[in-house]
Amino acid sequence: MKYKLIILTLGIMIFGCKNDTEKSDAFGNFEAETIIVSSESAGKILQLNVEKGQKFEIGSVAGLIDTIQIQLKLQQIDAQKAAINSRKQSIQSQVDVFEEQIKNLQTNETRISKMIKDGAATQKQLDDIQGQINVIKKQIASTKTQFTAVGKEMEVLNSQKLSLEDQLQRCFIKLPATGTILETYVEQGELTAPGKPLFKMASLDELTLKVYVSGAQLPNVKIGEIVEVLVDKSEKENQILSGKINWISSEAEFTPKIIQTKEERVKLVYAVKIAVKNDGTLKIGMPGEVVF
Numbered sequence: 001m002k003y004k005l006i007i008l009t010l011g012i013m014i015f016g017c018k019n020d021t022e023k024s025d026a027f028g029n030f031e032a033e034t035i036i037v038s039s040e041s042a043g044k045i046l047q048l049n050v051e052k053g054q055k056f057e058i059g060s061v062a063g064l065i066d067t068i069q070i071q072l073k074l075q076q077i078d079a080q081k082a083a084i085n086s087r088k089q090s091i092q093s094q095v096d097v098f099e100e101q102i103k104n105l106q107t108n109e110t111r112i113s114k115m116i117k118d119g120a121a122t123q124k125q126l127d128d129i130q131g132q133i134n135v136i137k138k139q140i141a142s143t144k145t146q147f148t149a150v151g152k153e154m155e156v157l158n159s160q161k162l163s164l165e166d167q168l169q170r171c172f173i174k175l176p177a178t179g180t181i182l183e184t185y186v187e188q189g190e191l192t193a194p195g196k197p198l199f200k201m202a203s204l205d206e207l208t209l210k211v212y213v214s215g216a217q218l219p220n221v222k223i224g225e226i227v228e229v230l231v232d233k234s235e236k237e238n239q240i241l242s243g244k245i246n247w248i249s250s251e252a253e254f255t256p257k258i259i260q261t262k263e264e265r266v267k268l269v270y271a272v273k274i275a276v277k278n279d280g281t282l283k284i285g286m287p288g289e290v291v292f
Contacts, residue, residue, distance in 0.1 A: 024289035028211030032202040039192040040170035048188040063173035179203040212269035228291040247273040
């Protein structure tokens with residue numbers, strides 16, 4: 001009787017192991033969409049407050065690159081703008097003087113016109129006054145043209161200032177997305193240049209399980225389908241998670257070399273990506289299985 005129970009128990013274990021092995025339809029590893037954050041400015045890194053495993057929100061300032069040269073150029077532009085404003089005031093003062101002269105001449109013009117009627121003045125005197133008025137009006141018009149040149153100079157300086165302010169903002173190392181720091185490539189105090197990688201980050205709130213399916217399995221795999229994802233919980237137990245298929249390769253490829261047996265490596269398969277919410281247990285590179 002005891003012998004029969006042992007055989008029965010072994011049979012159940014073998015059957016259970018066989019079913020558990022054959023349950024999964026595809027295997028793969030978890031990965032994440034990584035972002036390489038690079039420098040947008042040149043200079044010394046004054047601050048860099050990032051460490052591996054540290055999580056940041058989008059828009060957070062993670063560091064600062066030297067801004068002294070940009071600040072000096074901004075001060076220079078402000079001084080040039082102040083000088084231009086001073087020139088504008090000087091031009092306006094000249095115009096005011098000319099206009100006051102015209103008022104005086106116009107008063108004399110009215111007086112001489114009356115005197116001509118009484119025979120106390122000549123037409124030449126009136127013509128001279130009117131000639132002076134016309135000359136001053138032309139001087140006013142000529143002087144006012146300087147406002148156009150000054151305005152153009154101010155536009156150039158404003159454009160240069162906007163460019164420098166943009167460069168100044170690029171000295172602040174900001175996070176382009178919410179995520180966790182995976183790798184750092186520079187240290188505080190080092191020199192950097194535009195395009196030089198500073199650190200790598202990724203969002204770990206949702207990972208992607210990339211698996212490979214055969215052509216025979218492909219008709220049963222659809223984008224948007226909810227599937228069962230299995231990850232190791234212990235040596236004998238699996239943790240069951242829910243995933244959503246969000247990408248299927250349109251071209252077949254040979255099974256990646258990470259597959260151990262040569263027979264499997266020479267098969268043509270299709271890559272499938274499955275988005276899985278991370279409850280904190282999933283890690284990049286962790287193996288996973290899927291049931292379609």
